[in-house]
Amino acid sequence: MTRWRLATLIILTCPSAANAQNSTRFLSGNELYDSCTQKSSHSIGYVEGVVDADLSATLGYCIPVGVRADQMRDVVCRFLEAHPESRQEGAQNLVRGAFIQVWPCK
Template sequence: MAGPVWAQGYVYFQSGNTLYDTCTGNLGGRAGACFGYVTGVIDGITNAHVRRGSKIPFCIPAGVTKRQVADVVVVFLAANPAERNIDGAHLVRVALIRAFPC
């Protein structure tokens, strides 16, 4: 993975482009890295909202697997190539909100 990218005053380590490449196998079929990143973003968002006492912005149903969540993100990234230059965590969040509304 490349080093951090600075954008709009903050740093991120994974753009939507590198996340898409990782999840689709364009970087050597690194499914574990894809699942780890996506689930880490989910855990981070969930933890931040729980700690603040605010509503989690998506509602993933019980029984949904890591692969399913990663597939949702890949479909979103494939359908929105013009947005893949921005940070991957934001794109994961948007994909989940659209796929799993509360």
């Protein structure tokens, strides 16, 4: 992972003091969706961070070999676009939900 992506991931996953008191999640689906609609590199960094964190666990999705980070981001952004009723939830679980829907393990 390049340094700028790592820095972006760290910035995105550091909750503000107010959010830390009111929530256990780092980023909401609404915040990630905003990043998607702005074509921000933050969305790619966040999605990559979720995938990296999940590599050692079996969470119901299996991303095919050769899928690029921008493809993963596109899948997540389309999922968030299609499910506005869920965007208040934690972004990490929404990323996983998008991947389970598109790339379920067989």
